[in-house]
Amino acid sequence: xxxxxxxxxxxxxxxxxxQATGLAAAVGxxxxxxxxxxxxxxxxxxxxxxxxxxxxxxxxxxNRLSRGxxxxxxxxxxxxxxxxxxPGLTLVATGIWKTTKVRDKNARYMPNDVKWLKKRVxxxxxxxxxxxxxxxxxxxxxxxxxxxxxxxxxxxxEGMSTDLxxxxxxxxxxxxxxxxxxxxxxxxxxxDQGGVGIxxxxxxxxxxxxxxxxxxxxxxxxxxxxxxxxxxxxxxxPPAKGLFSQPDxxxxxxxxxxxxxxxxxxxHPLVGIEPELKRATFKTPSGERxxxxxxxxxxxxxxxxxxxxxxxxxxxxxxxxxxxxxEVDKLTLQHRRYPNVFGSGDCVxxxxxxxxxxxxxxxxxxxxNLISAIADEPLSARYNGYTSCPLITRKGQGILVEFxxxxxxxxxxxxxxxxxxxxxxxxxxxxxxxxxxxxxLRGRV
Numbered sequence: 345x346x347x348x349x350x351x352x353x354x355x356x357x358x359x360x361x362x363q364a365t366g367l368a369a370a371v372g373x374x375x376x377x378x379x380x381x382x383x384x385x386x387x388x389x390x391x392x393x394x395x396x397x398x399x400x401x402x403x404x405x406x407n408r409l410s411r412g413x414x415x416x417x418x419x420x421x422x423x424x425x426x427x428x429x430x431p432g433l434t435l436v437a438t439g440i441w442k443t444t445k446v447r448d449k450n451a452r453y454m455p456n457d458v459k460w461l462k463k464r465v466x467x468x469x470x471x472x473x474x475x476x477x478x479x480x481x482x483x484x485x486x487x488x489x490x491x492x493x494x495x496x497x498x499x500x501x502e503g504m505s506t507d508l509x510x511x512x513x514x515x516x517x518x519x520x521x522x523x524x525x526x527x528x529x530x531x532x533x534x535x536d537q538g539g540v541g542i543x544x545x546x547x548x549x550x551x552x553x554x555x556x557x558x559x560x561x562x563x564x565x566x567x568x569x570x571x572x573x574x575x576x577x578x579x580x581x582p583p584a585k586g587l588f589s590q591p592d593x594x595x596x597x598x599x600x601x602x603x604x605x606x607x608x609x610x611x612h613p614l615v616g617i618e619p620e621l622k623r624a625t626f627k628t629p630s631g632e633r634x635x636x637x638x639x640x641x642x643x644x645x646x647x648x649x650x651x652x653x654x655x656x657x658x659x660x661x662x663x664x665x666x667x668x669x670x671e672v673d674k675l676t677l678q679h680r681r682y683p684n685v686f687g688s689g690d691c692v693x694x695x696x697x698x699x700x701x702x703x704x705x706x707x708x709x710x711x712x713n714l715i716s717a718i719a720d721e722p723l724s725a726r727y728n729g730y731t732s733c734p735l736i737t738r739k740g741q742g743i744l745v746e747f748x749x750x751x752x753x754x755x756x757x758x759x760x761x762x763x764x765x766x767x768x769x770x771x772x773x774x775x776x777x778x779x780x781x782x783x784x785l786r787g788r789v
């Protein structure tokens with residue numbers, strides 16, 4: 345073992361602590377209030393339920409609805425057969441994991457009594473209780489669960505395309521293992537050769553807002569491990585004047601980045617890239633600014649997928665309208681205008697979310713309330729905005745950040761300070777969360 349990695353070994357005392365926590369707790373204990381249903385047994389119904397999206401939220405919802413209903417016709421629509429463990433992409437992009445650790449199959453988690461239609465939904469038509477698939481089928485439903493995930497808009501950055509990831513010093517951790525693996529090639533090269541590294545963050549909500557921060561800090565840590573820190577200059581370019589939505593962690597990062605000689609360029613959303621010149625363009629309050637780089641981590645803007653964005657299910661006004669996120673009540677996750685429609689995961693427009701931990705907290709609420717709607721009972725389950733981010737600050741350390749809609753810290757583990765770097769969040773991320781995530785896909789946590 346490399347001398348500098350000896351502190352990552354699991355000592356007997358650490359192993360005992362990890363075993364004591366339990367995997368179910370590993371994705372957070374807070375987040376939702378799901379009362380016991382008045383119908384303790386399966387609810388008998390002939391309702392037809394359509395789930396759009398077979399990602400983490402969709403599979404979790406399918407399993408929960410399958411166990412909670414007797415006689416329902418449940419259809420899940422998604423053409424994707426591969427399942428990607430997206431929380432692991434930052435570890436792939438920084439050379440810690442191989443892509444094989446994040447690749448899986450949706451079929452492993454699909455309930456036997458749920459019909460899987462391997463098509464793509466191209467239109468939502470809630471006024472007629474139907475969705476349209478890419479082969480022209482109109483699927484009618486009594487109840488709809490929307491779990492589409494989100495869409496990464498690479499083309500919103502002039503000159504950027506997915507073909508550039510892994511070339512000319514360009515990386516992007518988002519979307520799939522291939523992007524993450526190609527990003528690692530660029531980070532490995534950059535940490536060997538040094539130069540100017542730019543780490544961006546898009547405007548608006550993004551999938552796992554901690555990912556750009558983790559990529560930045562793990563890259564800086566790798567430079568130090570290789571003995572090349574003095575040969576590299578690094579800058580982080582947030583689109584506004586904050587680094588993280590939770591105030592305590594925002595304050596920590598505002599000190600941590602400068603202490604590690606990572607310059608913060610406030611109000612610098614990335615709007616263009618010139619790959620051959622290795623030059624990035626930012627839209628700043630004082631006008632456009634062009635900066636040359638040797639490596640750039642691109643975080644494109646994100647929004648709800650086009651079929652959802654173009655439908656009546658999207659927010660029509662307010663702070664979530666610009667991303668065309670799905671309109672839901674933030675507590676019940678029921679659509680505010682179409683009461684037979686519910687949503688979970690990255691696609692919904694809520695003040696907090698877009699992490700696997702949010703999915704873990706949202707889906708039990710959405711499915712419990714959907715079952716209550718079928719039973720003509722009050723919707724009593726509540727989502728309090730719980731989200732979690734094991735904010736990895738360097739290899740072997742991190743901060744376990746857990747908070748709610750009010751931005752209050754709600755730690756699951758009282759023996760771990762949510763304000764200090766510790767080995768436990770690293771072990772959680774590297775050794776424990778994946779198994780807990782797989783249990784979530786089966787609706788078990």
